[in-house]
Amino acid sequence: MRVTAWYWAGLIGLALISICSLFVGVIDLSASDLLHDKEALRVLGISRFPRTMAAIIAGAAMAVSGSVMQMLVRNRFVEPMTAGTGQGAALGILIVTLFFPAASIFVKMAIATVTALVASLGFLVIVRRLPPTQPLLVPLVGLIYGGIIGAAVVFVAYQADLLQYISVWLNGAFSGVLRGRYELLWLAAGGAVLTYFAADQFAIVGMGQTITTSLGLDYKQIVLVGLIAISAISALTVTTVGIIPFVGLIVPNIVSRLFGDNLRRTLPLVAITGAGLTLVSDIIGRIVRYPFEVPVGTVLGVIGAVVFLWLLFRKPQYA
Amino acid sequence: MISIRNLSYHIDGVAILDDITIDLPKGKVTALVGPNGAGKSTLLSLIARLEPLQCGTIDIGALTIGQCSNRQLAKQISILPQMTEHVPRLSVRELVSFGRFPYHQGRPGPEDEAKVDEALQVFDLDDLAQRSVVDLSGGQRQRAQIAMTFAQDTEYMLLDEPLNNLDIAASRALMARIRELAHSYNKTIVVVLHDINYASRYADWIIALSAGKTAAAGSPAEIVTPKLLGDVFKSDAEIRMIDGHPVVLV
Numbered sequence: 001m002r003v004t005a006w007y008w009a010g011l012i013g014l015a016l017i018s019i020c021s022l023f024v025g026v027i028d029l030s031a032s033d034l035l036h037d038k039e040a041l042r043v044l045g046i047s048r049f050p051r052t053m054a055a056i057i058a059g060a061a062m063a064v065s066g067s068v069m070q071m072l073v074r075n076r077f078v079e080p081m082t083a084g085t086g087q088g089a090a091l092g093i094l095i096v097t098l099f100f101p102a103a104s105i106f107v108k109m110a111i112a113t114v115t116a117l118v119a120s121l122g123f124l125v126i127v128r129r130l131p132p133t134q135p136l137l138v139p140l141v142g143l144i145y146g147g148i149i150g151a152a153v154v155f156v157a158y159q160a161d162l163l164q165y166i167s168v169w170l171n172g173a174f175s176g177v178l179r180g181r182y183e184l185l186w187l188a189a190g191g192a193v194l195t196y197f198a199a200d201q202f203a204i205v206g207m208g209q210t211i212t213t214s215l216g217l218d219y220k221q222i223v224l225v226g227l228i229a230i231s232a233i234s235a236l237t238v239t240t241v242g243i244i245p246f247v248g249l250i251v252p253n254i255v256s257r258l259f260g261d262n263l264r265r266t267l268p269l270v271a272i273t274g275a276g277l278t279l280v281s282d283i284i285g286r287i288v289r290y291p292f293e294v295p296v297g298t299v300l301g302v303i304g305a306v307v308f309l310w311l312l313f314r315k316p317q318y319a
Numbered sequence: 320m321i322s323i324r325n326l327s328y329h330i331d332g333v334a335i336l337d338d339i340t341i342d343l344p345k346g347k348v349t350a351l352v353g354p355n356g357a358g359k360s361t362l363l364s365l366i367a368r369l370e371p372l373q374c375g376t377i378d379i380g381a382l383t384i385g386q387c388s389n390r391q392l393a394k395q396i397s398i399l400p401q402m403t404e405h406v407p408r409l410s411v412r413e414l415v416s417f418g419r420f421p422y423h424q425g426r427p428g429p430e431d432e433a434k435v436d437e438a439l440q441v442f443d444l445d446d447l448a449q450r451s452v453v454d455l456s457g458g459q460r461q462r463a464q465i466a467m468t469f470a471q472d473t474e475y476m477l478l479d480e481p482l483n484n485l486d487i488a489a490s491r492a493l494m495a496r497i498r499e500l501a502h503s504y505n506k507t508i509v510v511v512l513h514d515i516n517y518a519s520r521y522a523d524w525i526i527a528l529s530a531g532k533t534a535a536a537g538s539p540a541e542i543v544t545p546k547l548l549g550d551v552f553k554s555d556a557e558i559r560m561i562d563g564h565p566v567v568l569v
Contacts, residue, residue: 074405132403200425204417207407210400213369215471216393216421260408260451264425 003265010272014056017279021052024283026291046179054182055174055282055296056275057189058237059247063274064192064267065230066248067255069120071206071263072226073127075138076256077311079248080120080234083142086243087149088119089235090169094153098160105184109235116231116238119149124227136312172242173295174282181240188236192271195229199263202226206261245297246304247274253311277303320345321366321475321507326375328361328531335361337531339375343509343524348501350518351511353528354552359511360479362528366509367398367477379475393421396475397468402461402483411455411463412448415439418470438470442496458489465493469500476500478510482517494521515552519543519565527551539565 023029025048033040066079080086092115096108103111123145130137150170157166168176195202201222204212212219237244251274259266278296281303285294321343328336336358343349351359364370366377368384377384379396397418407414415438419431427435439445442462447455452463461481468476478497482490498521501508512518518525519539527534527542529551535542543565548554557568 132405200417200420203407204420207417208400208403208405210364210367210369210398211417213389214367214393214396214398214400214468215417216388216390218389256408260410260413262409262413 003259003269006259007268007272010269010276014272014276014279017276017283018052018056021055021279021283022048024286047177050179050182051174051177051282052279054177054185054241055279057185058172058174058241058244059278060271060275061185061188061192061233061237062244062247062278063251063270064195065233066274067252067263067267067270068195068202068226069230069248070252071202071261072223072230073124073138074206074208075127075135076253077136077139077249077308078142079246079252080116080230081243081245081248082146083139084119084123084146084149085116085231085234086238086245087146087153087170089113089116089231089238090153090166090243091115091119091149092235093169093239094156094162094166097162097165098156105239109184109239112235112239113228113232116235117227120227120231124223169238169242171295172237172244172297172300173285173293174241175293175295177241184236184240188233188240191229191233191236195226196267198222198225199267203261203263242295243297244278244300246300246308247278250304250307250311251277254307320378320380321509322376322378323362323366324376324378326362326365326372326377328358328365328370328373334531336365339528339531339533341526341533341536343507343526345507346501346505347523348498348508348510348521349524349526350522351509351526351528352513352515352518352551353534357528357551358531359528363398363477363479363509363511367396368392369398390421393471393473395473396477397471397473398477399464399468399479399481401479402457402464402481406453406460409452410449411444411452411466412439414452414463415444415467415470418467418472421471434470434472438466441469442466456489457484458486458493461485461489461493462496465496474505474507476506476508478508480511480513482512482514490517497521515543515548516567516569519567543567 022044027043029040029043069078069080070076089112092112093108096103096111123142126141127138153166157163201217204215204217205222209219252270255266255270255273259269281299282296285296285299288294323339323341326336326339353359365372372385382392382395416435419427419434423431439448444463444466447459452460455463481493494517497508497510500506522539525539525542526536527547534551535547543558545558548556558565559568
C-alpha cells in the first residue's frame with residue numbers, strides 16, 4: 001500500500017525534525033550534555049520538549065481542521081484561521097478577559113469555542129449566498145470576514161489597553177511554551193483524533209447535500225458537528241499558542257492533490273504533514289536571526305502566502 | 320410503486336407544484352419531462368426527501384416519506400444529483416464504495432466489497448477502478464456516479480438529468496443501461512430528461528409536467544403527440560412514428 005508507506009516515511013521524518021527541534025535554541029544543548037548535565041535535562045523537560053510537542057499538536061490539529069472545513073464549505077481555499085474561526089476564538093478570549101477576568105481556564109475555553117462557532121456559522125451563512133460558479137470568492141470573503149472580526153478584537157483591546165495582551169493570541173508563537181502552559185493543546189489533539197472517527201461522514205458531506213441525504217445521513221447535523229469540532233480545536237490552539245495561519249490551508253491541499261479526498265485514508269497524513277510543516281517553520285523562526293526569534297505565524301505567513309499563490313495560479317484543474 | 324397524493328409545493332407564495340397525484344410504476348423506467356420551470360426537479364427532490372414536504376404525501380413502496388428514518392429510506396431509494404463542476408478526488412472504486420455507506424456505516428464487510436465489485440462490473444468500470452474520478456471523461460464520470468447509486472442497492476433510483484453534458488454515444492449507452500437495470504434488476508427508475516426523444520425511445524412511462532401540474536401520463540406511444548407538444552412545450556414540431564416509437568423531428 002502506497003499510503004501506508006507514506007505514513008511511515010512521514011512519521012520517521014517527523015521524528016527526525018523533532019530531534020532537531022530539541023537541540024535548537026538559545027541555550028546550547030548537545031546530546032552528550034544530557035548524560036551528565038542536570039541543567040541540560042531541565043531545559044529539555046521544561047522548554048524544548050513542551051515546545052516541540054506544542055508545535056506538533058497545533059500543526060496537526062490545524063491541518064486536520066482545515067481538511068474538515070474544506071469539506072464542509074466545499075471549497076479548497078478556506079481554513080479556520082483565515083476565515084473567522086480563529087479570530088472568533090480570540091474575540092471570545094477578549095470578552096472573558098474584559099468581563100470575567102477571574103474565570104477559570106475551562107470557562108475561558110468554553111466561551112472562546114462558542115464565539116468561534118458563531119463566527120464559523122456566520123461565515124457559512126455568507127458562503128452559501130455566494131455564486132457556486134465563483135469558487136475564489138469564498139477565500140476572499142473569508143479573509144475579509146476574518147479581518148473584520150480581527151479588527152474588532154484589536155479595536156476593543158486598544159480601547160481597553162490590552163493590545164500587548166492580545167498580540168499573543170493573534171500572532172501565533174511557540175516561544176512562550178513551557179511545561180505547565182501548553183497542556184490544553186492535548187485536548188485539541190483529542191479533538192483532532194475524534195474527527196477521524198467521522199472521516200467518512202465529512203468526505204460524504206464534501207460530495208454535497210444531495211448525495212449526503214441519499215446515503216441516509218443528516219447533512220445539517222454533520223456540518224454542525226464538524227463546525228463544533230473545528231471551533232473547539234481552534235479555540236484551544238488560539239488560547240495556548242495563538243493564531244497559526246496557513247497550515248490548515250496548504251497541507252490539506254497538498255495531501256489532497258497527491259492522495260485524494262478519501263479522508264479515512266488521508267487524514268493521518270494530513271496530521272503528520274501539518275505537524276512537520278509547523279515544526280520546521282518554528283525551527284526556522286528560531287535560527288533565522290539567532291539568538292532572537294521570529295514568531296512561527298510570521299514564518300508560516302511567508303511560506304503559506306507563496307504556496308497559496310501557487311495553488312491559485314496553477315492550472316485550475318480541479319476547481 | 321411510488322405513490323404521490325395531492326402534492327403541492329410553494330416557494331415564497333409561488334406554486335411550484337400544484338396538487339399532483341400520480342403513481343410511478345414499479346420495475347419500469349419513468350421519464351419526467353416538461354419545459355424549464357415545470358417543477359420536474361422539485362418533484363424529484365421531494366421524492367428524494369431533499370426538501371421537506373409542505374402538503375400531500377409520498378409513499379415509496381411500504382415507506383412513507385417523513386414517517387421513517389433517513390437511513391431506512393437510504394436502503395430503499397437513491398438519487399443521482401445533476402453533475403456539477405465540483406468533482407471529489409476519489410478513485411472510481413472509492414466513489415462506488417461510498418454507495419455502501421447506509422449498510423456498513425464506515426466498516427465495509429465482504430458483502431459490501433462484493434456489491435462494489437458487481438457495480439464496477441455491471442458498469443464496465445473494472446479497468447478504471449483505480450483511476451481518479453477527476454481524470455475521467457464526462458460519460459465515464461456519469462457511469463461511475465450511477466455505479467455508486469447502483470452499489471447502494473436500492474429498489475428505487477432517481478436520476479436528475481443524467482444526460483447533461485453527454486454526447487450522443489454516451490447518452491444512448493447510458494439510457495440503454497438504465498433500461499437494462501430496470502428490466503433485469505427489477506428497479507424502479509425515475510429519470511428527469513430534457514430531450515423528449517430520449518424519453519420516447521427509452522422510457523416505459525412518461526409523465527409530462529407543465530406549470531406544476533401533471534399534463535399527461537402514459538406510455539410514449541400514447542402521450543407523445545402533437546397536442547402534447549403544443550400544450551406543454553408550446554412547440555409545433557412534427558412527430559413521426561418509427562418502429563412503434565414516436566419521434567419528434569427537431
